[in-house]
Amino acid sequence: MTSTSSPIAEKSVASEPRWDLEKHFGYASASDTKIDDEMTSIERACEDFKKTFEGKLDAELLEAIEAYEGIELTLTRALSYVSLSADTRLSDDNMQKRKASLMQRYGQASGNFLTWFNLELAALDEAVVAAQYEKSDKLRTYKPFVDEVRRSAPYNLSKEVERALSVRSSFAGKGKVVEFYGNELSRLKFDMDGKQVNMEVLLAKMTSSRDAAERAKCMKTLNDGLKDFERTAALSLNMVAGSWHIEMKERGFKTLRSQRNLSNNLPDDVVDSLLQAVGTTGVDYCKKYYALKKQILKHTQGLDKFTWSDRNASIDIGKGEDKYTWEQAVDLVRDGYNKFSPTMAKLFMDMVEEKRIDVPAQDGKRGGAYCSSSFGSGPFQLLNFTGTQRDVATLAHESGHGAHFILCYEQGILQFHPPLTLAETASIFGEMIVFRDLLEKTPSDEDRLAMIMSKVDDIINSVVRQCSFDQFEEKVHNARANGTLTPEELATAWREVMVNYYGEEGEVFDSYENTSQLYAYVSHFHNVPFYVYAYAFGDLLVGSLYGAYMKQPEGFEEKLLDLLRAGGTKDFVDAVSPFGLDPASPTFWSDALHAHLGGLMEEAEELSKKLGYSS
Incomplete structure (x- = not known):
């Protein structure tokens, strides 16, 4: 395709660099008193904001939004720096204490002096908002923000209740438990051949190993290690699901996903349609793919038994690179x-x-x-x-x-x-x-097959596996409404979902051994409930977009860049319409699955037959 931009020059990079947060944020360290001074200034600004604008949005909406925007800018800078710093120093208790302290200050200022703003904006009469739009072109540039805030109006509680919830959140409730879960998860060590390794290294070893016995050993090591962590994971999951349940009930959301769907400006039925398509067409592709992978591994690695530890195994054929600096x-x-x-x-x-x-x-x-x-x-x-x-x-x-x-x-x-x-x-x-x-760039059919199989691995993980995660969340949240779940009950729900999406033992996978605790390391369940379908949504959307690109590459780059530049100012339907996509079509998601997976699967099957790995 053509582009008006000139190609960039090649530039050298240092080996495995660390980020330079101090350079970009302007702080000397996380303990810099400049951060405390800025937080004090923010607290004053929040208090002034409430005094100046509460009860006056019907006449001073633009001025209030601009003041609110200024507060968010300063606040984001300080909290982003400390949060990023803390994520590379999870074992540093002083660092974590510093982060928690600043988050508490923010929680107090936000709850006491900012919470009212979204509530009052959401409750404004439509005619009042329209009248202010008529008077100000600049205010109309904030319409996507105003619309987003106002969508929550039917689910908002009183100012007093919302304030109380906000000021308590940084001191108590699920947030502190989830933070503890995340920190403890990052500290986990696993004994691998007498050496203590973290989970990232263990998972990478399991994926890259060409030895089925070693992969199985990694899986057992992971599952056994998570067994000691299950009570922490269960506590956090129970807190998250319990909080989600009571919020859904008190705010009047209709379904488990409605709260998440509202924040994404998505009707429930669109998400339900996605999950239905993946649970049928996606599962069919999933089983078909792993049956093919099982045959290839049997021929290339002498695999006798196809277990869960072989799910992400690399295909050991070809001469291409499998390790990169x-x-x-x-x-x-x-x-x-x-x-x-x-x-x-x-x-x-x-x-x-x-x-x-x-x-x-x-x-x-x-x-x-x-x-x-x-x-x-x-x-x-x-x-x-x-x-x-x-x-x-x-x-x-x-x-x-x-x-x-x-x-x-x-x-x-x-x-x-x-x-x-x-x-x-x-x-x-x-x-x-x-x-x-x-x-x-692949030099042979073997290399091409290995790459395609690896890509389908990724798509299955992003689409089918993430939707299976969603079903696990659904089971957990529904059960939590009736009481606290034990680690054993969580493990049972996890196994049920595996069977639903991958079949009974013997159908494709010969064994699900050493998988009972794997739910414990999926942090999305804790940090962002019912977020996981986003990966399936995004992957299938990109499959559709890539199909549009292949049909008409001319001008596609600028269309995509325009979509990206729009940020949160366009909804899903408006954003994809320039590409000729119609999300309202009842077959949109199944068509996307066929387009995204169908072609890759067909080529993989043809190459496998050509190379003698399958019949």
């Missing part, structure tokens, strides 16, 4: 992005060169990976890079988030963040771009 990973992502969008490639390299990525897998660091928006200072990526092909995909994914944030910062702090329905668009598209670029 950080420099190689950067080159791969840069080159892949540059082929599709020089704009995104440059944004990626800016993040690398400006030390916005914390790369190595280290003890005392939060597990997994994420990209923080950190409006005004960000974005910043946290990785746990061990050099696998999946780590390269993760870099491409999180860098897509980073590029997305940079592009939509122009919408301002109140409207930049994309809704969940679009939040994974750039990240998953980034993964797809890098995958397609690498696929073109």
